Amino acid sequence: MKTVGKMNAKVNGNVERKLMLIDGEWTASAGGEFIPVETPAKKGTIIAEVPRAMEADVDRSVKAAAKAFESWKRMSPRDRGKLMLKIAADMEAQSENLAKTLSLETGNAIRTQSRGEIALAADLFRFYGGVASEQKGETVPLGEQVLCYSRREPVGVVAGIIPWNSPILLGALKITMALTPGNTLILKPASDAPLAVLKMARICNAHLPRGVLNVVTGSGNECGTMLARHSGVRKLSLTGSSEVGKSIMAAAAERIVPVTLELGGKSPQIVFPDADDDHVVQSVINGMRFTRQGQSCTAGSRLFLHASIFDSFIDKLVKKLSTLKIGDPLDEATDIGAIINRMQFKKVCDYVKDGLEQKGSRLVMGGLPPKAGPLAQGYFMEPTIFTHIKNEWRIAREEVFGPVLVSIPWEDEEEAIRMANDSHYGLAAYVYSHDIGKALRTAHVIESGWIQVNQGLGILPGTSYGGFKQSGMGREYSLEGMLDKLYAAQVHHREPSVLTLQVHSPRCCKRSPGRVTFKSLQRL
Numbered sequence: 001m002k003t004v005g006k007m008n009a010k011v012n013g014n015v016e017r018k019l020m021l022i023d024g025e026w027t028a029s030a031g032g033e034f035i036p037v038e039t040p041a042k043k044g045t046i047i048a049e050v051p052r053a054m055e056a057d058v059d060r061s062v063k064a065a066a067k068a069f070e071s072w073k074r075m076s077p078r079d080r081g082k083l084m085l086k087i088a089a090d091m092e093a094q095s096e097n098l099a100k101t102l103s104l105e106t107g108n109a110i111r112t113q114s115r116g117e118i119a120l121a122a123d124l125f126r127f128y129g130g131v132a133s134e135q136k137g138e139t140v141p142l143g144e145q146v147l148c149y150s151r152r153e154p155v156g157v158v159a160g161i162i163p164w165n166s167p168i169l170l171g172a173l174k175i176t177m178a179l180t181p182g183n184t185l186i187l188k189p190a191s192d193a194p195l196a197v198l199k200m201a202r203i204c205n206a207h208l209p210r211g212v213l214n215v216v217t218g219s220g221n222e223c224g225t226m227l228a229r230h231s232g233v234r235k236l237s238l239t240g241s242s243e244v245g246k247s248i249m250a251a252a253a254e255r256i257v258p259v260t261l262e263l264g265g266k267s268p269q270i271v272f273p274d275a276d277d278d279h280v281v282q283s284v285i286n287g288m289r290f291t292r293q294g295q296s297c298t299a300g301s302r303l304f305l306h307a308s309i310f311d312s313f314i315d316k317l318v319k320k321l322s323t324l325k326i327g328d329p330l331d332e333a334t335d336i337g338a339i340i341n342r343m344q345f346k347k348v349c350d351y352v353k354d355g356l357e358q359k360g361s362r363l364v365m366g367g368l369p370p371k372a373g374p375l376a377q378g379y380f381m382e383p384t385i386f387t388h389i390k391n392e393w394r395i396a397r398e399e400v401f402g403p404v405l406v407s408i409p410w411e412d413e414e415e416a417i418r419m420a421n422d423s424h425y426g427l428a429a430y431v432y433s434h435d436i437g438k439a440l441r442t443a444h445v446i447e448s449g450w451i452q453v454n455q456g457l458g459i460l461p462g463t464s465y466g467g468f469k470q471s472g473m474g475r476e477y478s479l480e481g482m483l484d485k486l487y488a489a490q491v492h493h494r495e496p497s498v499l500t501l502q503v504h505s506p507r508c509c510k511r512s513p514g515r516v517t518f519k520s521l522q523r524l
């Protein structure tokens, strides 16, 4: 076996090689190659290596998932739900260990980020475990002689592809949403943050039949593309950038398979003149996800401040942000950790340079990262705020995915709403006003999938989450989201012992003749 990946990093003699999960077994890639995983808090330090999955590995995982599907789909939803609950309990029992790994590989601070992410991921297993039996069909009253009902059927093998910013949460989301209703899954974490996902997979694997959950590690261009194009995959579910979303949608179009896309954002935060207070300042900091280094799809990175409070609000914001501690993600005192990798760090720096070059823009906090000192040892950046930005500038239009907030003054409510909606994204939004009528009126005309009023919190299980426009399609975190992508198979009964079936799932089409008996219906 040899190591691949030309990163400017020294591989320590004692770097552990992790294995991936295919068909219930921990395995290296068929080619025997590995990819290094660097910790963002210490440039050049490799913390582990993971297999570089290629075509043969993807193919093996799809076959294993397809085989496992045959029996997994037959388990009652209630029993599948019970397994989700057991996984939730184990996740909670091992939460500290998971949180440490998560912080080490993502650079996210353990106290402000990773522990919460693990708790939310366990909550997701609990939520879907609890609603598993809600996989109900419906009866349709077509008349006395007809029994017409629908069943919700799993689609088969699902490919879940996730980014590096919240790998445990997003991994748990793909696992629960696919597995609970009877699909099987191949999960592909980002190559920058596969380690905590592999640990979560170990917990899941202790409870699940072999092949129900498979985790393949590798790059997007290689194993991600192969997975998206594999003919045995019946549904694609991506959380990632809008660019990759387009290629996933194209792959889905080739085979006409359903697709869920949770993509990027450039979300607005609108502050009305009556909301110039400390609670709103803290909510704007939360909404911008500064303690996640701004690396969140829902980061409220465009701040529309009423002109009459512009200066005083920015003053309070800078004061508050200056109290946050940046540094070692594993240090309990740290509020803000490191940016994920060299490439993303450079990308964020380029946006800062671009902002600095715009005529009229003002940098009021942060800026380019330090070149020396303890913070220069990792990919650390201070929270950065630009004022007097124009909504049409690149820095206000493109997703930076870093701790860079641009603020734009407004005078007229309609102008603020027009600027907020003038974006090809539509993921999240935040509105702040003590006049609840005004806040709700504004919330209703913002083109975003998730709008918060007077708070900047994170998503919770049970609420349907997803984007408008190029922020994506489909909904996650909710029961409706889970049921949405199942096949609705309709059954029509016309005579006492003979049934006419109208089915839309590939499984039933293959097996069912036009007429079946009650007995065979029970077997379906």
Ligand code: NAD
Pocket: 161, 162, 163, 164, 165, 166, 188, 189, 190, 191, 218, 219, 220, 221, 223, 224, 225, 228, 239, 240, 241, 242, 244, 245, 247, 248, 261, 262, 263, 264, 265, 296, 297, 298, 399, 401, 427, 467, 471, 472
């Ligand atoms: P990315 O799109 O580069 O990668 C996401 C995943 O897709 C990774 O696993 C990657 O390996 C894989 N991938 C890359 N190219 C691929 C291809 N051609 N075919 C198949 N798979 C491929 O995103 P990233 O840089 O890892 O994450 C940041 C992006 O994710 C941001 O745009 C952010 O807004 C978005 N995001 C969205 C949500 C949401 O819920 N809407 C949540 C988190 C992150």
